[in-house]
Amino acid sequence: MRTILTAMAAAMLMGAAAEAAPSTYADEVRIRRDEWGVPHIRAKSDAAAAYGLAWAQAEDDFATIQEAVFQSRGRLAELKGPAGIENDYLVHLQDVWGTVRRRYARDLAPATRKVMEAYAASLNAYAAKHPDKVLPGLLPITGQDLAAATTFRGPSFYGLDDVFRRTLRPQAQKLALAEPKLETGSNGVAVAPSRSADGATRLLVNSHQPFTGPLAWYEAVIQTDEGWHVAGGFFPGGPFMLHGHNAHLGWASTVNNPDLADVFQLTVNPANREEYRLDGAWKRFESHWVEIKVKRADGGFDVMRKEIARSAHGPVVRNDRGVFAIRYAGMGEIRQNEQYFAMNKARNLSEWKAAMAMGVLPSINYVYGDAKGNVGYVHNGRYPVRKEGVDWSGVVPGDRSDLIWNAQLPFAKIPQVWNPKSGWVFNANNTPFQATSEADDLKPGAFSKTLGLQTNMTNRAWRALETYGADTSITAEEFEAYKYDLTFSSRSDLAKALTLLGAFNAKDDPDLAAAQALLKDWDRRTHRDSRAAPLAVLTVLKLLQTPARPPVAVLKETMAELRTHFGRIDPTWGEVNRIRRGKVDLPVDGGPDIFRAIYGRPDPDGRLRGLAGDTFIMFVTWDRAGAMSSTSIHQFGSATLDEASPHFADQTPLFAAMKTKPVRFTEEQLKGHIVRDYRPGE
Structure with a gap:
């Protein structure tokens, strides 16, 4: 009997034959690199632009693109060994490739397929020119590979992979679920003219992702004669901007967690x-x-x-x-690229809402702003229309077909806030019922309990309310300063855990008494010069992850580790919290669940190496007249893999200093800043 893998390979070869891109694509597009190495793709057609983008991405990180392809093909174990087995099993279990084969030609519009296939053709052309970089079994890459990637990856953002893991291994998951931890995630904020000191509309795009790998952000600017003109964040192996802006509007993405x-x-x-x-x-x-x-x-x-x-x-x-x-949610659906393409090309709020009304994207919050002064928040999800009166929070009886839902809630009925009187919206992976000022917030009673809407608050959500939410006339400088807020709110889990560390009597132990005094005087700010932040943050992280341990034992353990690596219990936070990239090794402010988010893992020398959190950040402004400008920063640089490139870590010092660089969105803005201008293959 022929295996599914054999069928998959045959389908990809058939797809490749049908997806041969015209050789003119390379002649229709130019890649212009600015002084930061950011690719600006200028093309006649959308397909030619995708061809150019793929070439630029391959130049910067072909290895990660290849990994992403193997991952979505269910062949990651060929690269990673046993560590890839679960991924590959889930690809098959979710019938990713069966869905793609059945629906690719039927469900995707010809214009969308053309863009995806041009992107894939460029990767194949790059591989042909650089055969020494190609992994065995990779070629050919097809448009179907791109569809498979979003089909498989999309539901993971609301935690589908965790649902499968908990079901496959309930005992192991029971232990893991008993270990609370600080929230991770992303930030998005939009401020309307009524809340800006200068009448501008402002948008913060601030997703928190891994620093490297298939989900690490890649920055690019695309402009075509067919109306595709965007700047923002792309994933390796994907042709469509996932968040950022065009000339008229923009949006930020944050992960949400409804019951889907x-x-x-x-x-x-x-x-x-x-x-x-x-x-x-x-x-x-x-x-x-x-x-x-x-x-x-x-x-x-x-x-x-x-x-x-x-x-x-x-x-x-x-x-x-x-x-x-x-x-x-998302089962049997392959049109995510279709919706993102429509969002990329939307010219106003009505068109953007029409793209969202496609209802294809499985989850993700969207924070929106535009040149007309509109701001909005969408707690997006493909919400199942479930039978009322049933407890959907746990395991559901499987012997009744009336419990097998098929319909989804239409876009108009999902949780969203548009143009509130308060003049601002935000999300920091928190409940949709706190998305703006209290008077304008959504009310839980307006939504069915079957939706399983989240009710949590993160530290970043509390701080959004305490910064943006407390300022009714926000200047440009304040908008950026609030994004780089370094404080744990008094309402945060960390602040609550600190009370446990001050509750025991340390009078008979001078060392513990000194540590307790250090924590008591801490201002809860993760500034690089803080001498209390290392002891506080590291201790509380352990305490939240292992709540059964006595707080005093956890505190002593952290004190011992700090003395081992730094010779004292109060090194500065900047000595401990680092961003390391090649030869660059810099202190960074911020920390876990801080608005300036940095998530690190200890290196052998005891320093925390940043691995995730703030990555690609973008500030977008439409002034009172609707003119757009934007700035951005990447934690490393455009060369996300090539250590020999000057752009391997050239943005890291700016990132560590919490500064940005201009986005050269228009031809006029790009003029004088082009360092390299070439066609794919040159």
Whole structure:
């Protein structure tokens, strides 16, 4: 029997034959690099621009693009060994490639496919010119690969992968869920003319992502004669801007976490494990076997066989507690690129809302601003229309077909706030019921409990209310200063945990008493010069992650670690908190769940190496007359992989100093700043 992997390979080869891009694409596009190495793609057609963008991205980070392709093909274990098995299993379990093969030609508009296929053709051309950089089994890359990437990756942003993990390994997940931790995520803020000191509209684009890898931001500017003109953040291997701006409008993205997936417990026929009960009758699972190729440490490969089963609900997993099916938002959907393309090209609020009304993107908050002074917040999601009166928060009975939802809530009915009287909106991965000033906030009673809307607040959300929300006349300087806020709110989890560290009697231990005094006097700011921040932040992080441990024991452990690496319990935060990139090693302000977000992991020398958090940041302004300007910064530079490039870490000093550079959006702004001008292949 032919395996699914064999079918997938055949489909990709067939797709490649149909996706041959005209050789004229390279002649229709120019790549202009500015002094920061940022590619400005100028082309006649949208497809030619995608061809140029792919070439520029491949020049800067072809290895990550290749990894992203293998990941969405369900072949990551060929590169990563056993660490890639779970990824590959989930690709098959979610039927990513079956969905792509069935729907690619049918569901995607010809113009969208043309852009995706031109992008893929450019990657193939780059690979042909640089065969020494190509991983075995990569080629050809097709437009279907791009569709598979968004099909697989999209639902992971609302935590679908965690739903599968909890179902596959309930005991391991039970332990993990018992360990609370500081929130991670992103920031987005939009301020209307009524709240700006100068009558401008301002937008903060501030997603928090890993510093490297397939989900690390790549900055580019695209302009075509067909009306595609955007600046912002792209993912490796993707042709469409995911957040940023065009001349008329822009948006920021933050991760949200509504309840968009359900786990159904199935009753399996004791006489035939291939059947499950539905509406009083036995129904047969759809099932087949797949092969996952796994790289060994010696360079060879093993082949693992896995059964893939589906019920009427969706993918099926078995664990020691039974058999479960998972139904989730985004299942069977491949049009995410279609919606992003429409958002990229929207010229006004009506067109942007029309793009959003496609209802394709599985989740993600959007904070919006435009040249007309409109601001808005959308707690986006493909919300299932579930049966009322049922507890959807846990495992749902799987023997009733009336619980298998199919419809989704229309865009007009999902949580959103537009042009509030307060003149501002925000999100920092918090509840949609606190998105602006209190009088304008959404009310929980207006939405069905079946939506599972989140109710949490992060430190960043509290600080948004305490900075942007407390200032009714925000200047340009204040708008940026609030973004780089370094404080933990008194209402934050960290502040609450600090009270535990001051609750025990340390009079008989001079060292503990000194530590306690240091923490008591801390202003809760993560400034690089702070001598209390290292002890406070590191101790509280451990305390939140292992709440069963006595606070005094955690504090002593942190004190010992600081003495080992720094010779004292109060080094400056800048000595501890670092951004390291090649030969660049700099102190950074901020920290976990701070508006200036930095998430680090200890290096052998005890310093925290920043690995995620603030990455690509953009400030966008439309002045009183509607004229647009923007600035941006990347934590490293445009050459996200090439250590020999001058742009490997050239933006890092600016990033560490919490400063930005101009975005050269128009031809006039770019004039005089072009360092290199070439066509793909030159």
